[in-house]
Amino acid sequence: MSGRPRLGLRTESIKSLLRLERFPHIWCPGCGIGTVVKCYAEAVLESGIPIEKHVVVSGIGCTSRAPGYIKLDGFHVIHGRAIPFAVGLKTVRQDLEVTIIAGDGDLLSIGGNHFIHAIRRNDDINVILVNNFIYGMTGGQYGPTTTIGSITTTSPYGFIEGSFNVVYLAAALGANFVARWTPLHTKELTSAILEMFKVDGFALIEVVSPCLIYGEMNNLPPLEVMKVFRDRAVIDHDADLSKAYIDLRDPKKPIVLGNFVRRSRPSYQVLARELIKRARGG
């Protein structure tokens, strides 16, 4: 990966990318989403892409509130539909750098069909998926990434379903860029976002994030989760993703992080432009 961004020097200019009039924000103390916003803002400033060409899209949930605090063209649409909205926008406006910031429930449960098909089509969009293992905004119900045995408001006796290993899923579907970081790994996360901007095709970063709501029910308060990230993180860009599922509650399970997948499958949007040339006989 190319040179790391000059972190810390950007605090003042990041403010220019925030809607400070809307602060304080809605996120709980200890939540990881604010850090993701900061890393995204840094990457936007560092990207060299004109600010007005960056667009941020989200669905519904805690993470999906992010565009409301970011001073870009931002679209906070309905639950699960950030991806199709973004694909429509990006397809007709390929001059834009379209990034989705949304949560695990939004993108993988109600929006799961769009997630798999956007990767199959290889739409040229960036997705930052903040995975906090739970539906936080609605009060703590289980979701598609909740780990087995977890206590949630809708699994009071322990969660008995399987869960998605997000990076394995995205890699298997053929995404051009797949990474996983945590809010503890801000430099790596910002660098990964910068790399994502350069990818033609579907790019995914899963950000494994602490959540007060999940933590309260599973004896994993946010600070403990940050310690888990510190103590159990293993950075392995070549990791076997089939074994890289996350279980914060299992003390023996490493948190595998890295920039796992880099492919150069042409994006749908590039192929669609070529198709237009063919249709016009050119």
Place this chain on the structure above:
Amino acid sequence: MSERISLLTSERAEEWLLKPGVYFMQGNIASAEAALIAGCRFFAGYPITPSNEIAEHMARRLPQIGGYFIQFEDEIASINAIIGAAYGGVKSMTATSGPGFSLMQEGIGLAAMIEAPVVIVDVQRAGPSTGIPTLVGQGDVMQAKWGSHGDYEIVAYLPNSVQEMFDLTIEAFNTAWEYRVPVIVLADQSVGQMIERLKVPPLDEIKVVERNAPTVPPEEYLPFDSRYLIPPMAVAGEGYRFHVTALTHDDRGYPSTSHEVSTKLVTRLVRKIRENEKVIGRYEAIALDDAELVIVAYGITSRSALRAVREARREGLKVGLFRPITAWPFPYWGLREAVDRGARILVVEINMGQMVRVVREHYSNLVDIYFMPWAPGSVPRPHDILLKVKEVYGG
């Protein structure tokens, strides 16, 4: 008329558009060609009978004009994709039928809430549920108006010919972009799939409405400026750096739980159509002047009803036809004069009673209103309607 520029090149798209002249064309295809003339450059859809010809035609024609066609994973993706494209400043549409239209309802509510101009062609088929996919129905009249939760207004057109599939699709785009609302072309299987004469006028005789873009600098721009009934619309990438949310929002586009903000927003969303209902609403009145009985019918049913009116007249019965061309807003004022004269009303539609409720809402306390329900799957014949006319005419 504005220039129609291809997205990819500065080349004008005119040479690829349907040439003026007389054609023998299917309704669905006429709707697709009209959309291209209206400036549509993005189509998103999912296969469903009996609307498929629109998607198939767009898949072939849009790339020629420099536009994009995507067959999405479902109707939910399709409606949300065209809303995203509209906020990219590109005219966009989808086409579907009953089951797909049901799936799109949440997205239609989104478009209404964030004031995204989009066009949805709903080629109605027999329902409920899967029903009879290949045969006609008119069961989506209420769904078009009330299908999504909350309070909002939409516009829905009721074509009754291939010519109107063409004309009203263009008008649907114009209305969508003028009022920033989702607009529905509420066709039916018969009108969508029939083949008949179409006259395409010269392009410079076709009115095409473009986006009302903001003229103020970004720091002064309010995306949902309530000083306007219909605020100017910025699109992504122009430097306005505006925020859009489907939450109840203030003039800045910021979410709010204030009742004052909710009142201001929801009131404006309905006012922009209600206060313009007589500008938007349209109808056709045939032989209404001396009519003692007025048939209200729309879409394919209106063509049977017209024949019934002629036959009734031949037999000396003073029967007229009132044909709403917009279901929503419902052009109730067009019936006023006949009602004031004491004419009674017979509503005929291919459902168990939808538009008749609206007619009753306006006139049931003034005149007798009769209803002829017709189950979906066929069009009532002129003879069927005439029998009903004779039954109620004597009163």
